[in-house]
Amino acid sequence: MHRLYTKFGLPVIGLFEHLILIIITLATLVAIGQEVWLMISNRHVALADLLLLFIYLEVLAMVAVYAAEGQLPVRMPIYIGIVALARYLILDMKAMDDWRVLAVSASALLLAATVVVIKVGQSYFSTESDNGRSAR
Numbered sequence: 316m317h318r319l320y321t322k323f324g325l326p327v328i329g330l331f332e333h334l335i336l337i338i339i340t341l342a343t344l345v346a347i348g349q350e351v352w353l354m355i356s357n358r359h360v361a362l363a364d365l366l367l368l369f370i371y372l373e374v375l376a377m378v379a380v381y382a383a384e385g386q387l388p389v390r391m392p393i394y395i396g397i398v399a400l401a402r403y404l405i406l407d408m409k410a411m412d413d414w415r416v417l418a419v420s421a422s423a424l425l426l427a428a429t430v431v432v433i434k435v436g437q438s439y440f441s442t443e444s445d446n447g448r449s450a451r
Contacts, residue, residue, distance in 0.1 A: 336378050336381065336382055339378055340375065340378050343371050343374045343378070344375075346371055347368065347371045350364060350367055350368060362405055363402055363405050363406050366398055366401060366402040366405065367402060369398050370395055370398050370399060370402070373391065373394055373395045373398065374395065376391065377391040377392070377395070390430050390433055390434070393426050393429055393430055393433075396426050397423050397426045397427060397430075400419055400423040400426070401423060403419060404416065404419055404420065404423075
């Protein structure tokens with residue numbers, strides 16, 4: 316049973332994995348195109364637009380790292396979350412009450428602290444198998 320799974324199951328899973336990565340890449344490229352078209356048609360570029368493009372860029376980088384290495388550094392989605400929270404603050408700060416601004420800011424700070432903890436943990440507690448890989 317184990318040999319059958321190794322012979323047929325893993326390649327099928329790998330195929331689906333690559334297919335989903337292609338779908339994510341295409342969907343992200345379409346979203347980038349739509350955002351650029353919106354900026355061109357509005358003849359205006361706002362900071363929120365640029366932050367959204369950075370989110371898309373991070374998604375593409377995440378797909379590239381996953382495709383190249385077969386694993387995803389946990390910090391990459393956290394970076395996306397930090398940028399998304401910053402964008403949310405920029406877009407809706409005037410409509411938010413003080414507690415919501417504080418909560419969103421604290422969330423971004425907590426995510427940033429999480430990145431630092433992960434980075435320090437990788438530096439101090441890496442195993443021999445991690446030595447060949449660079450920390451992201």
